[in-house]
Amino acid sequence: xxxxxxxxxxxxxLRQLEAYQHQGCTTVSSSQLGQPLAIKNAxxxxxxxxxxxxxxxxxxxxxxxxxxxxxxxxxxxREWPLALVGMGNLGRALLKYRGFRAxxxxxxxxxxxxxxxxxxxxxxxxxxPIESLRKTLAPRQISLALLCVPAEAAQRVxxxxxxxxxxxxxxxxxxxxVVPAHVSLVAVDLSIQLENLAYKVQKTSGxxxxxx
Amino acid sequence: xxxxxxxxxxxxxLRQLEAYQHQGCTTVSSSQLGQPLAIKNAxxxxxxxxxxxxxxxxxxxxxxxxxxxxxxxxxxxREWPLALVGMGNLGRALLKYRGFRAxxxxxxxxxxxxxxxxxxxxxxxxxxPIESLRKTLAPRQISLALLCVPAEAAQRVxxxxxxxxxxxxxxxxxxxxVVPAHVSLVAVDLSIQLENLAYKVQKTSGxxxxxx
DNA sequence: TAGATTGTTAATCGATTAACAATC
DNA sequence: TAGATTGTTAATCGATTAACAATC
Numbered sequence: 401x402x403x404x405x406x407x408x409x410x411x412x413x414l415r416q417l418e419a420y421q422h423q424g425c426t427t428v429s430s431s432q433l434g435q436p437l438a439i440k441n442a443x444x445x446x447x448x449x450x451x452x453x454x455x456x457x458x459x460x461x462x463x464x465x466x467x468x469x470x471x472x473x474x475x476x477x478r479e480w481p482l483a484l485v486g487m488g489n490l491g492r493a494l495l496k497y498r499g500f501r502a503x504x505x506x507x508x509x510x511x512x513x514x515x516x517x518x519x520x521x522x523x524x525x526x527x528x529p530i531e532s533l534r535k536t537l538a539p540r541q542i543s544l545a546l547l548c549v550p551a552e553a554a555q556r557v558x559x560x561x562x563x564x565x566x567x568x569x570x571x572x573x574x575x576x577x578v579v580p581a582h583v584s585l586v587a588v589d590l591s592i593q594l595e596n597l598a599y600k601v602q603k604t605s606g607x608x609x610x611x612x
Numbered sequence: 613x614x615x616x617x618x619x620x621x622x623x624x625x626l627r628q629l630e631a632y633q634h635q636g637c638t639t640v641s642s643s644q645l646g647q648p649l650a651i652k653n654a655x656x657x658x659x660x661x662x663x664x665x666x667x668x669x670x671x672x673x674x675x676x677x678x679x680x681x682x683x684x685x686x687x688x689x690r691e692w693p694l695a696l697v698g699m700g701n702l703g704r705a706l707l708k709y710r711g712f713r714a715x716x717x718x719x720x721x722x723x724x725x726x727x728x729x730x731x732x733x734x735x736x737x738x739x740x741p742i743e744s745l746r747k748t749l750a751p752r753q754i755s756l757a758l759l760c761v762p763a764e765a766a767q768r769v770x771x772x773x774x775x776x777x778x779x780x781x782x783x784x785x786x787x788x789x790v791v792p793a794h795v796s797l798v799a800v801d802l803s804i805q806l807e808n809l810a811y812k813v814q815k816t817s818g819x820x821x822x823x824x
Numbered sequence: 825t826a827g828a829t830t831g832t833t834a835a836t837c838g839a840t841t842a843a844c845a846a847t848c
Numbered sequence: 849t850a851g852a853t854t855g856t857t858a859a860t861c862g863a864t865t866a867a868c869a870a871t872c
Binding site: 641642653657658660661665667668670671672673 | 832
Binding site for chain 1: 613650702704706755794797798803805807808813
């Protein structure tokens with residue numbers, strides 16, 4: 401499996417390629433592809449070479465060709481149905497988020513354990529109780545879940561997702577989850593990102609005030 | 613400035629320390645601190661040593677002491693007022709997100725350019741037009757912004773934020789922004805995270821089906 | 825003193841960058 | 849052929865891990 405950093409950059413390349421395609425370009429060099437993303441040309445070539453030979457010496461990369469290849473590599477040359485667990489503010493926002501659908505991800509099932517929310521309709525989907533996870537996931541071939549429940553409930557719900565046959569979890573709860581090796585996990589921790597930002601700003605402020 | 617990876621882990625240490633504190637512990641060793649986070653004891657010690665000497669040989673780290681030190685290092689031993697720009701689904705969700713306030717971050721000003729939204733009240737805050745950024749940011753000492761506008765508008769709004777004196781931007785738009793060196797930037801790209809997850813799941817599925 | 829645990833140095837590992845022969 | 853650009857090898861850089869003297 402490719403290093404995590406490489407996969408992240410491949411997603412960026414794909415976006416940039418789509419932008420070039422939109423502009424009517426047909427080929428790009430590694431320099432052209434990397435430049436708007438602040439990635440060196442050698443890095444671009446090395447990252448792509450990890451997955452195969454896509455370039456043409458003297459010419460560069462054919463955009464249509466590379467887009468197809470990268471979509472296949474990332475596994476997004478198909479539709480991915482998603483389960484959304486936890487219908488709080490964040491969950492409801494993610495349900496309406498356009499960015500997912502544009503990349504082939506679509507929320508097709510909603511879950512919560514609040515009796516007030518169960519049975520309610522959001523965007524044409526009815527909220528099911530957490531207990532229905534197993535019953536719903538398998539027949540609908542749902543292998544990915546967005547986990548948006550409060551921190552206290554996150555590990556318990558993650559265990560239920562695992563028991564229900566989930567294959568990957570995008571975790572929004574601010575704590576590290578423990579899942580078995582056959583289940584993939586990606587964490588989106590907004591507080592940590594913001595703390596990172598605060599640290600950077602504080603650091604640069606310090607430098608400025610020392611210099612001035 | 614500490615490497616980005618170190619700062620991210622320091623945020624995790626802080627959370628774990630707070631959990632131990634909550635349980636009534638008074639000291640932890642680097643092994644105890646790292647274990648629930650799946651971080652090796654040597655890494656914990658090295659990360660902390662980057663910022664100074666906090667440990668006591670033979671004893672470990674005094675929890676209260678280390679929490680205070682880390683909060684100071686991260687710059688969260690103070691309140692950070694935030695501007696929230698873009699009152700779409702994501703923006704409204706972030707406004708209600710509890711995780712920020714618990715760490716000292718508080719949204720104190722809202723901006724949008726939709727005439728329908730300007731003047732509206734969300735959680736006691738009135739949405740201002742984008743043009744009011746400069747007028748509002750400086751006197752209220754707001755140096756951080758959450759940028760939740762659509763991709764097409766993101767760079768333009770980022771430029772306005774920079775011109776209005778912002779010091780740091782947490783970018784939720786799915787494209788890389790260009791900002792001057794004195795402005796810090798952290799990107800939260802949900803589509804890329806989800807593509808990462810899809811890649812991992814696809815990869816492990818492949819291995820399983822080959823083996824079986 | 826014996827046991828525990830730190831901070832730090834040295835060794836390992838992995839990721840990035842530079843250079844260049846091979847190719848169109 | 850000359851110019852451009854690839855894929856890949858070697859060199860550099862940075863981050864992680866192991867080992868251990870110093871300390872409580």
